[in-house]
Every structure is written in C-alpha cells, then in structure tokens.
Amino acid sequence: MRLAGYEITTLRVGDFKLDGGAMFGVVPKPLWSKQCPADDRNRIDMTARVLLIRYGKHVILVDAGIGHKDDAKFHDIFEITFPLGSLIDELARHGVTPEQVTDVIYTHLHFDHAGGTTGLVDGVAIPLFPKAKHYVQSVQYHHGTTRNPRDRASYIDGNYEPVRAAGLLEFLDNDTELFPGLFLDTTSGHTPALQMVRITDHRRTVFFPADLIPLAAHVPSAYIMGYDLFPLTTLNDKERWLNRAAREEWIIVLEHDPSHEAITVKRDEKGRIVVDRIGTLEQLYQGDSA
Ligand SMILES: [Zn+2]
Numbered sequence: 001m002r003l004a005g006y007e008i009t010t011l012r013v014g015d016f017k018l019d020g021g022a023m024f025g026v027v028p029k030p031l032w033s034k035q036c037p038a039d040d041r042n043r044i045d046m047t048a049r050v051l052l053i054r055y056g057k058h059v060i061l062v063d064a065g066i067g068h069k070d071d072a073k074f075h076d077i078f079e080i081t082f083p084l085g086s087l088i089d090e091l092a093r094h095g096v097t098p099e100q101v102t103d104v105i106y107t108h109l110h111f112d113h114a115g116g117t118t119g120l121v122d123g124v125a126i127p128l129f130p131k132a133k134h135y136v137q138s139v140q141y142h143h144g145t146t147r148n149p150r151d152r153a154s155y156i157d158g159n160y161e162p163v164r165a166a167g168l169l170e171f172l173d174n175d176t177e178l179f180p181g182l183f184l185d186t187t188s189g190h191t192p193a194l195q196m197v198r199i200t201d202h203r204r205t206v207f208f209p210a211d212l213i214p215l216a217a218h219v220p221s222a223y224i225m226g227y228d229l230f231p232l233t234t235l236n237d238k239e240r241w242l243n244r245a246a247r248e249e250w251i252i253v254l255e256h257d258p259s260h261e262a263i264t265v266k267r268d269e270k271g272r273i274v275v276d277r278i279g280t281l282e283q284l285y286q287g288d289s290a
Pocket of ligand 1: 108110190211
C-alpha cells in the first residue's frame, strides 16, 4: 500500500516459539492460552514480520528477524523455521537486492529483530546490507552492550557489532522524523529506547509498535510481557499510543503475531481499548477486514 509517498510492504521472515508465560507476564495461563495455545513445552507461536518501505531512492527495512547464524541448539529452543525462506529470499521476491537497501531501522537490538542484518561467511558474521545506514537509538545500543543478567540472552554481538565495525551504524537520540512523514517514537518499557515506526500523511497512519504490542493479545492493558524491564512504563505507553490509535483510526502492524498481520483498535462500551478490525495491512487500508 502507498501512504505519504511511502510504498509499504510486510515481509514474514521466519517463525519461532517463545515461552507463553514469559510472553504474558502476570496474566494466568487459562486466560492467555485461549488466544495463544501453548505446545507441550509451554511455547506459543510467534513470527518475525518486518517492513520493506520504498520512498523515492530509499529502500528501507524495519527490523530483520532472527537470521541464519545460529546453531542447532538455538534453533531447537526457539523452534525457528523459515516457511517463506530467508529475508534475502523475501527481498528478492520483491525485486530488491541486499546492495539496494539504503536504510535499516533497528527498533531495538534483541536477536529476533537484529539477527537478520548479518550473515556468516566462513564462520564470520558480516553485514548483509553493505550500503545501508543502520539506525539505532544510542541508549539502546549502550544498554545492549552493557550486559546484565536479566536480558543479556537477547543481545548477541554478531547481530550488530559487524555493522558498527563497518561504519554502518548510525546513532539516534530521542524521537525523530527520520524522513518526511516517517517518525521514530521511542518507548522504554520493553527495553530502553525501543524505536517504533509511524508513517503518516496526517490523515491516515500506519504504526509499527514492535515489542510495545507484539501480538493482538497484548492490546488489553494488563497483558504485558514478562520480558519487559519496566512493565509500568509499557502499561502507560501502551495506553497513550493505543488511545491515539483508536481516536485517529490508525492501522497497527504487529511484528510477532502469526495470525494477525494488522489490526485497528476502538473503545468498547466500558471504555476499554479493544481490537476492532483484523486483516492484512492492504485489507485494512482498503477498508476491508479478514
Ligand atoms: Zn524485544
């Protein structure tokens, strides 16, 4: 679909599984498992959905999925599969070569977002998008490189240090309008300075909240990931952004939801924010639902 001069496409670049309890924090399993059934290892289905955005001469990627550098043990823990092939395959299907990518926006540096920006050659991780500027918030980068026991498993140097070593990492500070009508809005509940992407012509808006709202099941305010470092910040930010999304009828693209690519939200009769329409980005933009 096309909005404000941006041609926006969603790409599904791998599926995986995460612990259902960790995905829903304090919410009891009988509640979350209705929407997200768990397997025999208590894991729920996740996907890595990224954005390919074309804007004039720019070819922009928002996040890159897990990538292909990991070993069999890692693949088993997260049951990582690539039903549609790799990110590179998906880009090729849309007529884009890695060299043509001009900009990569890292929402944050967790492995399921940053992993696909590098690949192994003779056992060494190298940048897969050699001509692209890769944007990250400096606070997020410094958080990731200062390992702490709580979330260090999410940060793997090979996912972004080769990018920095090649001089391709660009540090941003605070919210910014990266290109006209393309905003990066920071939120620090999941992790410090995660940047969400918002594209708008001030009439219609597409919002990519990344891990502020990973699945449609996370729309209710108490449904917050156990992974989040600052859950009350998530609660407040979610309320603030979903309020605006409901009022201005934004289309929200969900990065990790295997069965809900995009949603809109509304206020119900009790005043709570709930999912309204469900569909693909294209369907919701055209005014249809699935
Ligand atoms: Zn994350």
